[in-house]
Amino acid sequence: MLMNKTYNIEGKKVDCLFNMELSAVLNRQTNKKTVLLVDENHYQLHQSKFSTFNIIIVPSGEKNKTQPCVDDIINQLLQLQINKDDFIIGVGGGVVTDITGYVASIYKRGISFGLVPTTVLSMVDAAIGGKNGINVGLHKNMVGTICQPEFILYDFSFLESLPDLEWINGFAEIIKHACILDKSLFTFLEHHDITSFKNDKALLKQLIIQNIEIKFGVVQSDVNEKGNRKLLNFGHSFGHAIENLHGISHGEAVSIGMVIASKLSEKYTGLSSISTLQIIELLKKYGLPITIETDGETLFNQLIADKKRTGDDIQFILLDNIGAAVIKNISIPALQLAYKEMAV
Ligand SMILES: NC(=O)c1ccc[n+]([C@@H]2O[C@H](COP(=O)([O-])OP(=O)(O)OC[C@H]3O[C@@H](n4cnc5c(N)ncnc54)[C@H](O)[C@@H]3O)[C@@H](O)[C@H]2O)c1
DSSP states (O other): OOOOEEEEETTEEEEEESSOOHHHHHHTTTTSOEEEEEEHHHHHHHGGGGTTSEEEEEOOSGGGOSHHHHHHHHHHHHHTTOOTTSEEEEEESHHHHHHHHHHHHHGGGOOEEEEEEOSHHIIIIITSSSBOOEEETTEEEEEOOBOOOSEEEOOGGGGGGOOHHHHHHHHHHHHHHHHHHOHHHHHHHHTOOHHHHHHOHHHHHHHHHHHHHHHHHHHHHOTTSSSGGGGGGTTHHHHHHHHHHHOOOHHHHHHHHHHHHHHHHHHHTOOOHHHHHHHHHHHHHTTOOOOOOOOHHHHHHHHHTSTTEETTEEEEEEEEETTEEEEEEEEHHHHHHHHHHSOO
């Protein structure tokens, strides 16, 4: 049986619960009113698990990670007379975990919360680290806070209903972890494929826990993203721009963003072209796209509206090697030129 584990993030304890039912967790806090914010699709598939709880259904999909959805949730919390001392729990993928963290950090100036990630991506990445937020127009995660949940509860059985595309999306962030910090994880992934993880629950849990460790390790060292935490943005600058312009999923967009960042790494940090090819092959092996037909100029304009811009430079996460990422400032004209030179 997997042991629960507590991580300490700047004095705030976050319990990772691997062997507890949600009802048992709720029984720990009988004096609090608790409301579950549940992803709509997930709710349809697992309704019986939620019959005894107060529920707010959160409409599924990235298009709903917006202020009107947050306002609607806040109105429902007010109607349910949820107070500052009560508790909310987000159950869903990264969209719901991001929304829940955001609502929790602003509702009545802050209410405690927990998360139950239900997609691979949210289990290994989105639910961890306290970053939350919503999109504003075409700008991803433009508004948000950093606010840690009290617990993250892992119920791996939820993954049984996850569509194939969402499995693939999750592996984009897993491959990202390997690219930036863990060459041995990269090699491990090269020796397996999605089917092997779907068919072997122990192997899947091992992989997810390894990625939880990686993400918590980075967040613990730099919760406010002043240094190392920026490495987790590998593939995300172009990725976010692509996601918004083309409406493709986060994982797919990050995958294409990682290919662009690898090619930029060849130019700026001397990553070998063989390493770029290895990354491309691994992404393809896990069913991820490596390119998209796009209008380069529009994409570039979207990119430079990105929040990671500092003055005339864009801060980019590049690779020295597979498993070793670095932060590099690149001027916008130089980046534009390099991007034009690349056949992505
Ligand atoms: N805060 C962070 O640190 C962080 C990190 C990475 C990504 N994110 C965010 O996470 C989001 C992407 O997360 P995601 O890929 O989980 O997307 P998502 O939340 O949109 O979920 C993907 C799809 O799976 C469905 N779904 C969820 N659980 C299911 C289940 N158990 N069975 C069947 N269907 C299920 C959802 O309804 C949705 O259609 C993006 O908004 C991204 O910005 C945040």
